[in-house]
Amino acid sequence: MEQSQRFFDLILDVRRLYVEDMNxxxxKHQLSSAQWLVFKEIAKQQPTTLVEVARSRRIEKPTATKVIRRLxxxxxxxxxxxxxxxxKILTLTTAGSEHYTTMLHExxxxxxxxLADVEQLDLVTxxxxxxxxxLQKGKDE
Structure with a gap:
Protein backbone atom coordinates (compact mmCIF):
# COMPACT_ATOMS: atom_id res chain seq x y z
CA MET A 1 0.00 0.00 0.00
CA GLU A 2 1.28 3.43 -0.83
CA GLN A 3 2.56 5.51 2.08
CA SER A 4 0.10 8.33 1.41
CA GLN A 5 -2.88 5.92 1.31
CA ARG A 6 -1.79 4.33 4.59
CA PHE A 7 -1.48 7.80 6.12
CA PHE A 8 -5.02 8.82 5.16
CA ASP A 9 -6.42 5.46 6.29
CA LEU A 10 -4.78 6.00 9.67
CA ILE A 11 -6.18 9.53 9.91
CA LEU A 12 -9.68 8.18 9.32
CA ASP A 13 -9.17 5.41 11.87
CA VAL A 14 -7.88 7.87 14.47
CA ARG A 15 -10.87 10.13 13.83
CA ARG A 16 -13.32 7.24 14.19
CA LEU A 17 -11.81 6.13 17.51
CA TYR A 18 -11.69 9.72 18.75
CA VAL A 19 -15.36 10.29 17.88
CA GLU A 20 -16.33 7.07 19.68
CA ASP A 21 -14.50 8.22 22.84
CA MET A 22 -15.94 11.72 22.65
CA ASN A 23 -19.46 10.36 22.18
CA LYS A 28 -24.51 11.98 29.09
CA HIS A 29 -25.15 15.58 28.00
CA GLN A 30 -27.54 14.39 25.26
CA LEU A 31 -25.21 15.50 22.46
CA SER A 32 -23.33 13.76 19.68
CA SER A 33 -19.84 14.78 18.63
CA ALA A 34 -21.29 16.57 15.57
CA GLN A 35 -23.69 18.54 17.77
CA TRP A 36 -20.88 19.32 20.19
CA LEU A 37 -18.74 20.78 17.40
CA VAL A 38 -21.56 23.11 16.32
CA PHE A 39 -22.30 24.04 19.94
CA LYS A 40 -18.60 24.77 20.54
CA GLU A 41 -18.44 26.86 17.36
CA ILE A 42 -21.41 28.97 18.48
CA ALA A 43 -19.85 29.40 21.93
CA LYS A 44 -16.56 30.57 20.43
CA GLN A 45 -18.05 32.93 17.84
CA GLN A 46 -21.21 34.22 19.50
CA PRO A 47 -23.08 36.16 18.45
CA THR A 48 -23.06 34.30 15.15
CA THR A 49 -25.44 33.05 12.48
CA LEU A 50 -26.33 29.69 10.99
CA VAL A 51 -24.53 30.63 7.76
CA GLU A 52 -21.33 31.48 9.65
CA VAL A 53 -21.48 28.27 11.66
CA ALA A 54 -22.10 26.15 8.55
CA ARG A 55 -19.22 27.84 6.74
CA SER A 56 -16.71 27.53 9.60
CA ARG A 57 -17.68 23.89 10.36
CA ARG A 58 -17.80 23.10 6.61
CA ILE A 59 -21.24 21.55 6.78
CA GLU A 60 -24.34 22.07 4.66
CA LYS A 61 -26.91 24.60 5.90
CA PRO A 62 -29.69 21.97 6.27
CA THR A 63 -27.37 19.92 8.48
CA ALA A 64 -26.53 22.99 10.56
CA THR A 65 -30.24 23.83 10.82
CA LYS A 66 -31.04 20.37 12.18
CA VAL A 67 -28.25 20.54 14.77
CA ILE A 68 -29.19 24.09 15.80
CA ARG A 69 -32.82 23.04 16.30
CA ARG A 70 -31.63 20.30 18.64
CA LEU A 71 -29.46 22.74 20.60
CA LYS A 88 -31.19 34.61 13.12
CA ILE A 89 -28.48 35.51 15.60
CA LEU A 90 -27.29 32.56 17.69
CA THR A 91 -26.02 32.89 21.27
CA LEU A 92 -25.69 30.57 24.23
CA THR A 93 -28.35 30.68 26.91
CA THR A 94 -27.27 31.07 30.54
CA ALA A 95 -27.78 27.32 30.99
CA GLY A 96 -25.91 26.75 27.72
CA SER A 97 -22.91 28.75 28.95
CA GLU A 98 -22.77 26.72 32.15
CA HIS A 99 -23.23 23.48 30.24
CA TYR A 100 -20.52 24.47 27.76
CA THR A 101 -17.99 25.11 30.53
CA THR A 102 -18.73 21.74 32.13
CA MET A 103 -18.62 19.86 28.85
CA LEU A 104 -15.45 21.57 27.69
CA HIS A 105 -13.73 20.56 30.92
CA GLU A 106 -14.86 16.93 30.49
CA LEU A 115 -3.01 11.54 24.43
CA ALA A 116 -1.15 11.25 27.73
CA ASP A 117 1.30 8.63 26.46
CA VAL A 118 1.92 10.09 23.01
CA GLU A 119 5.55 11.07 22.81
CA GLN A 120 6.42 14.15 20.77
CA LEU A 121 2.78 15.29 20.56
CA ASP A 122 3.93 18.79 19.61
CA LEU A 123 5.90 17.43 16.66
CA VAL A 124 2.97 15.30 15.45
CA THR A 125 0.58 18.23 15.84
CA LEU A 135 -4.42 20.07 1.57
CA GLN A 136 -6.20 23.40 1.99
CA LYS A 137 -3.87 25.09 -0.51
CA GLY A 138 -4.56 22.33 -3.03
CA LYS A 139 -8.30 22.76 -2.53
CA ASP A 140 -8.12 26.54 -3.08
CA GLU A 141 -6.24 26.20 -6.38
Missing part, protein backbone atom coordinates in the same frame (compact mmCIF):
# COMPACT_ATOMS: atom_id res chain seq x y z
CA UNK A 24 -19.07 8.45 25.46
CA UNK A 25 -18.45 11.77 27.20
CA UNK A 26 -21.07 13.72 25.26
CA UNK A 27 -24.01 11.29 25.39
CA UNK A 72 -32.46 25.07 20.95
CA UNK A 73 -34.63 22.15 22.17
CA UNK A 74 -32.02 21.43 24.84
CA UNK A 75 -32.07 25.13 25.87
CA UNK A 76 -28.36 25.45 25.12
CA UNK A 77 -28.68 28.22 22.54
CA UNK A 78 -31.23 30.87 21.65
CA UNK A 79 -31.99 32.90 18.56
CA UNK A 80 -32.83 36.53 18.03
CA UNK A 81 -33.67 38.49 14.89
CA UNK A 82 -30.79 39.77 12.85
CA UNK A 83 -30.60 42.60 10.34
CA UNK A 84 -33.52 41.16 8.40
CA UNK A 85 -36.19 38.59 9.25
CA UNK A 86 -34.36 35.75 7.53
CA UNK A 87 -31.20 36.12 9.63
CA UNK A 107 -13.81 16.82 26.83
CA UNK A 108 -10.39 18.30 27.59
CA UNK A 109 -9.93 15.81 30.41
CA UNK A 110 -10.80 12.91 28.08
CA UNK A 111 -8.48 14.24 25.34
CA UNK A 112 -5.68 14.53 27.87
CA UNK A 113 -6.22 10.91 28.95
CA UNK A 114 -6.22 9.71 25.35
CA UNK A 126 2.88 20.55 13.88
CA UNK A 127 3.27 18.00 11.09
CA UNK A 128 -0.50 17.49 10.86
CA UNK A 129 -0.96 21.25 10.74
CA UNK A 130 1.49 21.45 7.84
CA UNK A 131 -0.33 18.63 6.01
CA UNK A 132 -3.66 20.39 6.59
CA UNK A 133 -2.27 23.61 5.12
CA UNK A 134 -1.04 21.73 2.03
Missing amino acids: KVLT IELNLIETSEGKDKRE VIQKQTEI NELSTIYQH
Whole structure:
Protein backbone atom coordinates (compact mmCIF):
# COMPACT_ATOMS: atom_id res chain seq x y z
CA MET A 1 0.00 0.00 0.00
CA GLU A 2 1.28 3.43 -0.83
CA GLN A 3 2.56 5.51 2.08
CA SER A 4 0.10 8.33 1.41
CA GLN A 5 -2.88 5.92 1.31
CA ARG A 6 -1.79 4.33 4.59
CA PHE A 7 -1.48 7.80 6.12
CA PHE A 8 -5.02 8.82 5.16
CA ASP A 9 -6.42 5.46 6.29
CA LEU A 10 -4.78 6.00 9.67
CA ILE A 11 -6.18 9.53 9.91
CA LEU A 12 -9.68 8.18 9.32
CA ASP A 13 -9.17 5.41 11.87
CA VAL A 14 -7.88 7.87 14.47
CA ARG A 15 -10.87 10.13 13.83
CA ARG A 16 -13.32 7.24 14.19
CA LEU A 17 -11.81 6.13 17.51
CA TYR A 18 -11.69 9.72 18.75
CA VAL A 19 -15.36 10.29 17.88
CA GLU A 20 -16.33 7.07 19.68
CA ASP A 21 -14.50 8.22 22.84
CA MET A 22 -15.94 11.72 22.65
CA ASN A 23 -19.46 10.36 22.18
CA LYS A 24 -19.07 8.45 25.46
CA VAL A 25 -18.45 11.77 27.20
CA LEU A 26 -21.07 13.72 25.26
CA THR A 27 -24.01 11.29 25.39
CA LYS A 28 -24.51 11.98 29.09
CA HIS A 29 -25.15 15.58 28.00
CA GLN A 30 -27.54 14.39 25.26
CA LEU A 31 -25.21 15.50 22.46
CA SER A 32 -23.33 13.76 19.68
CA SER A 33 -19.84 14.78 18.63
CA ALA A 34 -21.29 16.57 15.57
CA GLN A 35 -23.69 18.54 17.77
CA TRP A 36 -20.88 19.32 20.19
CA LEU A 37 -18.74 20.78 17.40
CA VAL A 38 -21.56 23.11 16.32
CA PHE A 39 -22.30 24.04 19.94
CA LYS A 40 -18.60 24.77 20.54
CA GLU A 41 -18.44 26.86 17.36
CA ILE A 42 -21.41 28.97 18.48
CA ALA A 43 -19.85 29.40 21.93
CA LYS A 44 -16.56 30.57 20.43
CA GLN A 45 -18.05 32.93 17.84
CA GLN A 46 -21.21 34.22 19.50
CA PRO A 47 -23.08 36.16 18.45
CA THR A 48 -23.06 34.30 15.15
CA THR A 49 -25.44 33.05 12.48
CA LEU A 50 -26.33 29.69 10.99
CA VAL A 51 -24.53 30.63 7.76
CA GLU A 52 -21.33 31.48 9.65
CA VAL A 53 -21.48 28.27 11.66
CA ALA A 54 -22.10 26.15 8.55
CA ARG A 55 -19.22 27.84 6.74
CA SER A 56 -16.71 27.53 9.60
CA ARG A 57 -17.68 23.89 10.36
CA ARG A 58 -17.80 23.10 6.61
CA ILE A 59 -21.24 21.55 6.78
CA GLU A 60 -24.34 22.07 4.66
CA LYS A 61 -26.91 24.60 5.90
CA PRO A 62 -29.69 21.97 6.27
CA THR A 63 -27.37 19.92 8.48
CA ALA A 64 -26.53 22.99 10.56
CA THR A 65 -30.24 23.83 10.82
CA LYS A 66 -31.04 20.37 12.18
CA VAL A 67 -28.25 20.54 14.77
CA ILE A 68 -29.19 24.09 15.80
CA ARG A 69 -32.82 23.04 16.30
CA ARG A 70 -31.63 20.30 18.64
CA LEU A 71 -29.46 22.74 20.60
CA ILE A 72 -32.46 25.07 20.95
CA GLU A 73 -34.63 22.15 22.17
CA LEU A 74 -32.02 21.43 24.84
CA ASN A 75 -32.07 25.13 25.87
CA LEU A 76 -28.36 25.45 25.12
CA ILE A 77 -28.68 28.22 22.54
CA GLU A 78 -31.23 30.87 21.65
CA THR A 79 -31.99 32.90 18.56
CA SER A 80 -32.83 36.53 18.03
CA GLU A 81 -33.67 38.49 14.89
CA GLY A 82 -30.79 39.77 12.85
CA LYS A 83 -30.60 42.60 10.34
CA ASP A 84 -33.52 41.16 8.40
CA LYS A 85 -36.19 38.59 9.25
CA ARG A 86 -34.36 35.75 7.53
CA GLU A 87 -31.20 36.12 9.63
CA LYS A 88 -31.19 34.61 13.12
CA ILE A 89 -28.48 35.51 15.60
CA LEU A 90 -27.29 32.56 17.69
CA THR A 91 -26.02 32.89 21.27
CA LEU A 92 -25.69 30.57 24.23
CA THR A 93 -28.35 30.68 26.91
CA THR A 94 -27.27 31.07 30.54
CA ALA A 95 -27.78 27.32 30.99
CA GLY A 96 -25.91 26.75 27.72
CA SER A 97 -22.91 28.75 28.95
CA GLU A 98 -22.77 26.72 32.15
CA HIS A 99 -23.23 23.48 30.24
CA TYR A 100 -20.52 24.47 27.76
CA THR A 101 -17.99 25.11 30.53
CA THR A 102 -18.73 21.74 32.13
CA MET A 103 -18.62 19.86 28.85
CA LEU A 104 -15.45 21.57 27.69
CA HIS A 105 -13.73 20.56 30.92
CA GLU A 106 -14.86 16.93 30.49
CA VAL A 107 -13.81 16.82 26.83
CA ILE A 108 -10.39 18.30 27.59
CA GLN A 109 -9.93 15.81 30.41
CA LYS A 110 -10.80 12.91 28.08
CA GLN A 111 -8.48 14.24 25.34
CA THR A 112 -5.68 14.53 27.87
CA GLU A 113 -6.22 10.91 28.95
CA ILE A 114 -6.22 9.71 25.35
CA LEU A 115 -3.01 11.54 24.43
CA ALA A 116 -1.15 11.25 27.73
CA ASP A 117 1.30 8.63 26.46
CA VAL A 118 1.92 10.09 23.01
CA GLU A 119 5.55 11.07 22.81
CA GLN A 120 6.42 14.15 20.77
CA LEU A 121 2.78 15.29 20.56
CA ASP A 122 3.93 18.79 19.61
CA LEU A 123 5.90 17.43 16.66
CA VAL A 124 2.97 15.30 15.45
CA THR A 125 0.58 18.23 15.84
CA ASN A 126 2.88 20.55 13.88
CA GLU A 127 3.27 18.00 11.09
CA LEU A 128 -0.50 17.49 10.86
CA SER A 129 -0.96 21.25 10.74
CA THR A 130 1.49 21.45 7.84
CA ILE A 131 -0.33 18.63 6.01
CA TYR A 132 -3.66 20.39 6.59
CA GLN A 133 -2.27 23.61 5.12
CA HIS A 134 -1.04 21.73 2.03
CA LEU A 135 -4.42 20.07 1.57
CA GLN A 136 -6.20 23.40 1.99
CA LYS A 137 -3.87 25.09 -0.51
CA GLY A 138 -4.56 22.33 -3.03
CA LYS A 139 -8.30 22.76 -2.53
CA ASP A 140 -8.12 26.54 -3.08
CA GLU A 141 -6.24 26.20 -6.38
